[in-house]
Amino acid sequence: MSASVVPSTLQVDYDNNITDLYNAITQSKWEDAVRAAKENPDEAKTWVVRHYEGNNGGEKEIMWRFLPIHSACARQPPASVITALLEAYPDGAKCVDDQGMYALHYACGNQATREVIRLLLMAYPDAAKKKDPRGMLPIHYIACWGPSSISVVDMVLVANRDVADARDEDGNTALDLAKDGEYPERDAVVAALRRWLDNNNGTSRSFTKPNRTLSSVEEKKDDADYNMYPMPRSTTNSSSTQFHHNHYLDKITQLEERIKELENESKQDKYIINELRGQLKRQEGDADLSRQQYNHACDERDGLRQTLADLTEQHDKFKKRSEILSDRLGSMNASLLTMMEQQDVVLSAMKAREEQWEALSDLRRGKLKELVSLEEQETVEEVELRSCLMKQTKEMEAIKAVIAAPSRRNDPEPTRQQPSKKTTSTPAPCTTQGLLVGFGVVLPLTLLIPYHAINEFDIRNLGFRLAWVSLPMTMILRTFEAVFGFTSPQHSRSLWSFVRHTGFVLRPHYTDKGGTKAATLSSVSQILKEYLFWVAFLAVAYHCFASANFCPLTRLVGTEFESSRIVYWDAPHIYDIFLQACLMNVTLSLSMTGASALGSLLTGVQMDDKVTQYPMFLSESVSDFWGRRWNNLIHVALKQGVYKPVRHATQSKSLASLAAFVVSGLCHEYVWMMLYFPTSAQLAAENGNESTCCLSCYCQSWTGKQLIFFGWNGVLVALEYLLGDQVSRYSQCLPRVMRSHLIVLLALPVGHLFTYDITHAGYFDHLTAAVPAISVTGTPSRRLSTSDPSLLSTAIGLLALSGTFAEKDELPYDNRQLLGLRGGIEGSLISSGTGRSQTASEIPVANITIPLHFHSGSHHAHMYIGSPPQRQTLIIDTGSKAMAFPCKTCKKCSACCGNHASPYFDPEVSTTHRVSKCGSCLLEGISSCSLFSDLCTFSQKYTEGSSWTATEVEDVVWLGTPDVVESLEDHMGTLAIPYSFGCQTSSKGLFRKQYADGILGLSIHDSSLIRALYLEGLIPRNAFSLCFTHVGGHLSLGGSLPVPTQYMGGMTTTPITHEHGYYSVEVVSLSIGEKIIISKDLYSDLLDDMNSGKGCIFDSGTTDSFFPSSLRKVVGDAVMAYSSSLTDFSTNMRRHTYTFEAFQRLPSLTIGFANNANLTILPDHYMEGVPVDASTGRAEVWEKSIPLTNRIYLDEARGTVLGANAMYGHDIVFDVQGHQIGIATANCHSNTISSQL
Structure with missing residues (x-):
């Protein structure tokens, strides 16, 4: 009779808050699982549930629901794990999961050990006769998949012998299933089941026996035995009888006394015997000890003899080796003479x-x-x-x-x-000749030019004043930069190029080749969107603050700003400083984005408008705020013109940082003095007296406030460098919110020194006249009319006028020549990065094809790096951007980065190796400047938990073959280019354990290797193709497979639909066999699920293919109908045994894409374990049954991932330049591909 168990109600979500115990079990970390079960017993009774989104965006539904003991039994656990789980939750063996299965079912179906089966049966014996929803008992699972040992069969049948001849829903007994099994112990299992069935039949016949009755002879014998005992007879009470009676009593008394004496003697004898026995045992113990000592001495003697023999043998070996070495030394001497020749x-x-x-x-x-x-x-x-x-x-x-x-x-x-050594540290030629002489004399005078120009021409526009003031300061900084040799070569070819580099704060984006990057309509529109966003943001902010009479925007005329209120930390004014800084940052972004958009439209060259890269309110340290969150343009100028020269001279980060801040403070003092001083015309217009400053909004004197403010921050940054380790530890311990508030508190003591002059001078009041939207939405200025000219209002007019230059048709705009610049500096205005200006013409044939090899579920290529070259084995991944692999700079080497196919890349050996430093990071959008060093770093994390961190470096690279000599002779001259990649410094998860050294990212990105080869003119098109097989395949560079005779059909193309970097296409239909089950007219909502999220992407770095979970029912029903209930692509039917005839009944999956392109996935490719013919790539005929695993998963939340198994048997062309994907059925196994290159 089974015990009734109340299941535990504890439940957690697998994707959000999985328990430590269940996580350790899924990773087969058994020691951690035992420890977790003992430390937290409640986790053993906690159900783990995984959900998936329901149909039509409904509520989430349960995918599965397991206890830890269910998941453990499915992974062949050691007995210690099951013991710990049962001790923590004894009723776990009696609980049924959502599949209707006990832990014993999973253990029997996954060949668990005999000890595990015994523990589960002892915990709940009735589980042996419990059926799952398909009517299968644990003995059926053993018969189907095989036991770990034959004794497991007897153990389960001993628990309940009636299950030996039980049948499942298909009418099969355990003996029937065992006969069809394919495992080594099948015959032994069949014999054991037959023996139990025969024993059950024999036992049932011997149960009925006749009842035993007593015969008459036996009855008489019993009576005779009864009569053997005489009954006492009564006698008369005579004197003789009395005498005898007393005599007997005396005798009895004497006998009793004698018995007592004997008993006492017996006790004494026993005591003596016990003492003797104890002495005997002690003597035996001493004898055993002596015997052990003797045996130990004998063992030591034998060991010494064996050691002597080993030493003698080693002596003989060393003698022989010395003779061999002598011979080799002679041959080496001869070889040395030959090598010298x-x-x-x-x-x-x-x-x-x-x-x-x-x-x-x-x-x-x-x-x-x-x-x-x-x-x-x-x-x-x-x-x-x-x-x-x-x-x-x-x-x-x-x-x-x-x-x-x-x-x-x-x-x-x-x-x-x-x-x-790096050549960038050498001063430019023009610097050493005429640059110092020319600028050294003029520079002191340039600081006076803005004053005379502003005063002479009565310039009241703040924007024009700022431009006049900024020019001499940037010239000074650039001159210092050039003096110390930090000016790049393209800016120091001549004096004119240096002046252009000096005078313009907004600079074009430069490519790796030194040319400018052409602007695209999408990039310009993105800048315009950002510009309009900042305008709207300032309008709303000004309206809200002005309406509330809030301090950052309100300055009453004739009223001094009470800075003491900040000193006394009055709550409303503490945030004034921070809000004013935020508004200044937004104003800078507004002005720079407007100027950048204007410059891009007029010149056709993409401008650098990144004043800030990250939100300032997310600052984690003082250096983080000033380094990348506040006005990066002046940051770059100060870093090149002050920080690097001072650091080069003093070799100190702290002194260099402090010097940069001091110079910045002086520059700001100069800016505010020139920006807000009244001209002679203004003073005359005010009261006719030039000696009196009556315009309070323009009164400004040299006060030193800006110098104190920036000097304070320079000291904070210098202290941060000096206390680097402590700052790093505090950054890891404190939350981001606390770190940001701490930065604000550090700036409060001197923050009003920076914002006071800006607010008092009417900066924000002047802003209302600059942007009409703010004037309308906010409060108009008391002093300035909306007709007062400003740089921003002028920029808006120019932007409106320049909008007529941009035509809607992209192709004519590609050939424009504005302001003397040609549209073909690096390509057209619509760059080849997006490829939209290119027509989807016929894809050219690749000029180079590289062989690939398959290992551990991934396809790999051989990459040669450095001079002399070092080989690395990399995964071909169309879902990643960068190339990265471990270098010898990896922390603790194999402990952090693992052991792989090749030795670690050694940068010190390569003469062409270069480390990218801050300010010259080449992997745009991938790497960034490190917070605590001057290196460019980046990292990557993956959904399964693995990750790696790398440092950006540059070296000569090229793709080759396993043969080093062939790669040097045939591929180095045609494929070698300087390329930026990542030297991994640490890795976790699968990246530490994998076979490959690293990864080769081939997704759509400006820094991709394919694009670099195309820009160098080494391949005919920014495209490549992959032709995968089960043993390798080919990577074709520049186009499609160069042997079109290997195609089994024509190539069709479909456009790339998304701009997120992945190769995403639009799915229009899905077919099982020849039947269309999903299309725009049939289950269109499921079609939307396949195209949602990232869309349907081709990802060669993923081994398997994944479809949305919402397709499970429709696809499952179609597959069941096609294969005659052989499989339904569900989790329960994922692994199954197939004969070749049953395998041929499995359907193919055909995915239809836009533009009538199709991709067919055969059972040969999505079923794992199929024996494949190496020459054709198709399945070979096999006998009996073999286990196969379905590698198509229907568990994605949204979107579709077509992995490597979906690409088998096709030449997939990734045409970035044509913005399309080409698909053609091909024989990728043929050896003629390599021979015809």
Whole structure:
């Protein structure tokens, strides 16, 4: 009779708050699971539930619901785990999950050990006769999948022998299932089940036996035995009888006394015997101890003899090895003589290559002189000349690397070659000649020019004043930058290029090749959206603050601002400082985005408008605020012109930071003095007396407030550098909100020194006249009319006028030439990054194809990095952006980054290696400046929990084959380019355990390797294709597979639908076999689920394919109908045994895309474990039954992921330039692909 169990009501969500016990079980960390069960017993009775979104966006439904003991039994746990779980929750063995199964079902179906089965049966014996929803008992699971040992069968049947001949819903007994099983112990299981069935039949016949009755003879015997005992007879009470009676009594008394004496003697004898036995035992113990000591001595003797024998054997081996080494030494001497002879040949070849290098150098110098002479003319010839010089430079670097490689290989005692120094630390040629002389004399005078210009021309516009004041300051900073050699080469080719670099705060985006980045209509519209957002934000803020008479915007005329109220920490005014700083930051963003949009529209070149990159209210430290959250333009200028020179001279971060802040304070003092001083015309208009300052809004004197404010912050930053470790620890302990408030508190003592002059001078009142929206929404200024000119109002007019220059048709706008700039500096105005200006023309054939190899569920390519080259094995991943792998700079090496297919990349060996520093990060949108160092860093996290962190570096890279010599000879000259990637410094999860060294990201991004190859002219198109097989495949660069004869059909294309970097396409239908089950007319809501989120993406880095969970019922019913109930793609039917005939009944899945493109996924590809013919890629015929696993999952919340198994048997072209995906059925296994390249 089964016990009634009240199930536990404790429940947690798998995706949000999974328990430590269940997490340890899912990762098979059994020791952690035992520890968690003992420390938190309640977790053993806590149900773990996973949900999925219901149909039509309804409430979430339960996907599964398990106890920890259910999940553990499904993973072949050790007996200690089950013991701990049952001790924590004994009734766990009696609980049924949402699938109607007990823990014993999972244990029997997953070949659990005999001890685990015994523990579950002891906890709940009746589980042996409990059926699951399909009518299967635990003995059926054992018969179907096999036991861990034959004794498990007997153990389950002993618990309940009646289950031996029980049948499931299909009418199969355990013996029937065992006969169809495919596991080594099948025959033994069949024999055991037959033996139990036969024993059950024999026992039932022997149960009925005749009742035993007593015979008459036996009855007489019993009577005779009864009569053997005489009954006493009564006698008369005579004297003789009395005498005898007394005599007997005396005898009895004597006998009793004698018995007592004997008993006493017996006790004494027993005591003596016990003492003797104790002595005997002690003697036996001493004898055993002596015997053990003797045996131990014998063992030591034998050990010494064996050690002597081993030493003798080792001596003989060493003697033989010494003889072998002597022979090898002689042969090495002979080889050394041969190598010396070969070295002469190599040196002669090196000399010839050096002569070739010198010739290229001379040619480059001549081209450089020609380029300098054409400096003033922005022509197409200049661009072609620059690209030619860059190619020649790369050829020279490649020749250097090849020259270094033979010498390193043929040198009998190689020495480590030190990395070459960076050329960016050398001052530019123009700096050393005329730059210092020209600017050194003029610079002191430039600070007086704005004063005379503003006073002479009566400039009242704050924007024009700011422009006049900023120009000499930027020139001073740029001059210091050039003096110390921190000016980039493209800005120091001549004096005119340096002046342009100096005078303009807004600078174009520069590419890796030194050219400017063409603006796109999408980028310009994005800047305009940001500009309008800031206008609206300021209008609303000004209206709210002015209506409430709030301090940041209110300054009564003739009333001094009471700064003492801030000193006394009056609550309303504490936040005034912070709000004023926020409004200034927004105003800067507003003005710079407007100017950037105007410059992009007029020139066709994308401008750098990033005044701030991150919200200032999320600052985590003082250096974080000033480094990337407040006016990055002046930050970059101060870093190049002050911070780096001072640090170069003093080798101190703290002194360099303090110097930068002091210079910034002086610059701000100069700005406010020039920005708000009254001109002669203003004073005359006020009261006719120039000596009296009556315009309070323009009265400003040298007070030193700005210098104190910035000096205070410079001290805070310097202290942060000095206390780096302590600041790092506090940053990790305190929440972000507390850190941000702490930054505000540190700025409060001197914050009013920065904001007081701005508010008192009427800065925000003047803002109402600058933007009409603020004037209408907010409170008009008391002093300035809306007709007063300002830089922002002028910019709005120019933007409205320049809007007519932009035509709606993108193709004619691509050829515009505005302000002397041509639209083809790096490409068209619509850059090749998006590819929308390119027509979806016929995809060209790739000019290079690289072989791939398959291992551990992923496809890999061989990448060669550095000079001399070092090989790394990388996963081909179309869902990632960057390339990264472990370097020898990885913390604790194998402990943090794991062991992989290749040794760690050693940057110190490569002569072309370069580390990217802050201010020159090349992976735009991926890497950023580190908070506590001057390096560019980035990281990546994945949904399963793995992650890695890397430092951005640059080196020469190229794709090759496993053969190093072939890769050097055939691929280095055609594919080697300088490229930025990540040196992993730490990793967690699967990245530490995987076979591959790292990852090669091929998603849509400006920093992708494919785009870099295309820009260098090495491939014909910004495109590539993947042709996957079960053993490898091919990666074709520049287009489709170069052997079209391998195609089994024509190639169709479908457009890329999203702009998020993934290869996303639109799904229009889904078919099972030949039947369409989902389309725009049939279950259109399910079609929306497939296209929602990121959409339907091609991700080669994912092994399996994933579809939305809302498709489960429709797809399951269609598959069941097609395969005659063989499978339904559900979790319960994921792993199953198939004969070849049953396998052929499985359906194919066809996904229809826009533009009539189709992708068919065959059972050969989505079923794991299928034996495949290496020449055709199709399934081979097999005998009997084999277990196969379905790798198509219907559990995504939204969107579709087509992994590597969906790409098998197709040539998938990722045409970034054409903004399309090409699909063609192909034989990717053919060996003729490599032979025809």
